[in-house]
Amino acid sequence: MSIPPGVSFVLRVLLVLCFAPACVVTAASLLWRTTLLTIPTSLVIFLAVISTPLAICVRVSYRQWKYQRAAARLGAILPPRWAGKRLGNLDLTKQMLQTMKTGYTADFAWKAFNNLGNTVQINILWDTSYMTCDPNIIKCVLATEFNNYEKGDIFKQQMASVLGTGVFNSDGWHRAMTRPFFNKDRISHFELFDRRSVQAIAKMTERFRSGYAVDFQDLVSRFTIDSATEFLFDSCVDSLQQPLPYPHNGRPTPFAQPAGAPVALAPSRAEAFATAFMRAQIVLAERATMGRIWPLFETRKNRTDEYMCVVNEYLDPILKDALRRKEMASSEGGVSGDKQSDDIDGETLLDHLVRLTSDPVVLRDEVLNILIAGRDTTAGTLTFAVYFLCMYPEVFKRLRAEVLENVGSRGRPTYADIKEMRYLRAVINETMRLYPVVPFNIRLSINESTLPNPDPNGKPFYVPPKTMVTYTVFGMHRRKEYWGPDADEFDPDRFLDERVAKYLTKNPFIFLPFNAGPRICLGQQFAYNEMSFFLIKLLQHFSAMQLAPEAAPPESLPPAEWASTGWGRKRFERFWPKSHLTLYSNGGMWVKMTEADGLGKDGLAVDI
Numbered sequence: 001m002s003i004p005p006g007v008s009f010v011l012r013v014l015l016v017l018c019f020a021p022a023c024v025v026t027a028a029s030l031l032w033r034t035t036l037l038t039i040p041t042s043l044v045i046f047l048a049v050i051s052t053p054l055a056i057c058v059r060v061s062y063r064q065w066k067y068q069r070a071a072a073r074l075g076a077i078l079p080p081r082w083a084g085k086r087l088g089n090l091d092l093t094k095q096m097l098q099t100m101k102t103g104y105t106a107d108f109a110w111k112a113f114n115n116l117g118n119t120v121q122i123n124i125l126w127d128t129s130y131m132t133c134d135p136n137i138i139k140c141v142l143a144t145e146f147n148n149y150e151k152g153d154i155f156k157q158q159m160a161s162v163l164g165t166g167v168f169n170s171d172g173w174h175r176a177m178t179r180p181f182f183n184k185d186r187i188s189h190f191e192l193f194d195r196r197s198v199q200a201i202a203k204m205t206e207r208f209r210s211g212y213a214v215d216f217q218d219l220v221s222r223f224t225i226d227s228a229t230e231f232l233f234d235s236c237v238d239s240l241q242q243p244l245p246y247p248h249n250g251r252p253t254p255f256a257q258p259a260g261a262p263v264a265l266a267p268s269r270a271e272a273f274a275t276a277f278m279r280a281q282i283v284l285a286e287r288a289t290m291g292r293i294w295p296l297f298e299t300r301k302n303r304t305d306e307y308m309c310v311v312n313e314y315l316d317p318i319l320k321d322a323l324r325r326k327e328m329a330s331s332e333g334g335v336s337g338d339k340q341s342d343d344i345d346g347e348t349l350l351d352h353l354v355r356l357t358s359d360p361v362v363l364r365d366e367v368l369n370i371l372i373a374g375r376d377t378t379a380g381t382l383t384f385a386v387y388f389l390c391m392y393p394e395v396f397k398r399l400r401a402e403v404l405e406n407v408g409s410r411g412r413p414t415y416a417d418i419k420e421m422r423y424l425r426a427v428i429n430e431t432m433r434l435y436p437v438v439p440f441n442i443r444l445s446i447n448e449s450t451l452p453n454p455d456p457n458g459k460p461f462y463v464p465p466k467t468m469v470t471y472t473v474f475g476m477h478r479r480k481e482y483w484g485p486d487a488d489e490f491d492p493d494r495f496l497d498e499r500v501a502k503y504l505t506k507n508p509f510i511f512l513p514f515n516a517g518p519r520i521c522l523g524q525q526f527a528y529n530e531m532s533f534f535l536i537k538l539l540q541h542f543s544a545m546q547l548a549p550e551a552a553p554p555e556s557l558p559p560a561e562w563a564s565t566g567w568g569r570k571r572f573e574r575f576w577p578k579s580h581l582t583l584y585s586n587g588g589m590w591v592k593m594t595e596a597d598g599l600g601k602d603g604l605a606v607d608i
């Protein structure tokens, strides 16, 4: 059990707060000793008490003055300030946390952008940070001025107890370690996708046949974690072999279950891992929202510890097994010790990492980071894609026609098929536009710099060194000024018709589901292939699908008042998007599907 992060934080803060009073007392005592001049005790106490607030005021004012001067020197200005109503703007932090718990994604940011513009300055506890959804600014941060923006210490400290020093949480060599695994040959693991999607679809079919809705989010998370663990570690967690959850209102009674079926099942290791992993990520998202003061809320314990015990219990055997294989290989005269090599043929990512290092902590961190990357992202996107296919039957119909035309009702899609299917790609892109699974991200400036002002006549925005820049792709993907007046509508054709030239070609940075620049997602092609493959199989097998909100826990559905008080899609969306590190649907995505006519005698369009 680690020391709670709040303890050292509080000690540091106390030390800083006591500094000014200590100076006052020391000065008074020095004065008395050297000149025998006595200052009344009451005055010393008074000065000591006001010294800290005074010092803070002086420091804050000096910093503001310094920034204004530096901005003027560079011919720049500071972005408009989003002012709160409470001391230190702590009410803004409260609003952000509230949004995470009871609101719609980016609620608080949306209001600020509408009122002040697409880049705003936020000063929580007098610390300057920026929030933006402006593509030109995001372009600078991620690409053109990449060298001046890093993940930074604050983000790393917030994430360290879960992500460690893995690729998501580090600046430097980690990317080079994993990159070789995402070249074209490796990503085309269609045989793997085929096996796993057949298994997943068979599982759904069985449940639909017994008259129940299925939580598609749960199912597809099993599909992606089984695929990811097999692809990355050659050690599948087989979560698809576990029973699926039942709707909250439709759990069969023990008598209704088939003879011999277990009445109550303990969660599998994979399920316990997935739940603990999700809770740990929720803590991380809350920390990110609180900014620098997050440790104040963890003075008794590190809130991720209990979840990480479960996560580690799950991962340790996989890692130990890989290390044992390495030892055996070296004792048989194979690879010896840690070494760099580009020979990756036939290796899993874990085998490759194990050849580079035997450090169990580095291995664990790297593996966990890639698991987050590979599981929740594609699972989330597929969940939202199925949601849209349920909501828009005409899109479903057109996509299914494309699938049947290109691959037939039973064929196995190839890489070439997927490349041909332009409407499929458009549906996936449009899904990621409205629900990019990484809705917010953060970078920290290294040196002072400027960022472009959207007003062509305006001065650029000054960025002080060590300034946190939060950018929201979720916000950017829905702004009408970048996507046109129909930005809130789900319309895959915007990726095919004249709107491509009008909006996207003119500024490709308006669409960034995978990030951009030197740290663009390494698994982008893998993800497109995996998602396309799964959707093709799904549409071969099912001829209709619909949402089943009655199967979801009622408290997980969007609050009724959103219909009148919400903005944009919030008014009519039929699920509640929430986010930890990635976006997901609160309470799952419960659906019903109809099997296609003319299936084989096994009833399946997929060969099992």
Ligand code: HEM
Pocket (backbone or CB within 6 Å): 167, 168, 175, 178, 370, 373, 374, 375, 377, 378, 381, 432, 436, 437, 438, 441, 513, 514, 515, 518, 519, 520, 521, 522, 523, 524, 526, 527
């Ligand atoms: C729909 C699917 C996916 C989306 C939308 C997505 C999106 C992203 C985004 C936004 C980042 C940048 C994170 C940051 O800068 O903090 C990222 C990074 C990354 N992604 Fe993905 N991702 C997806 C699937 C995958 C898959 C399937 C894998 C691997 C199996 C993967 C591997 C990675 C890795 C290794 C990084 C870190 C790159 C770096 O920081 O240098 N991603 N992804």
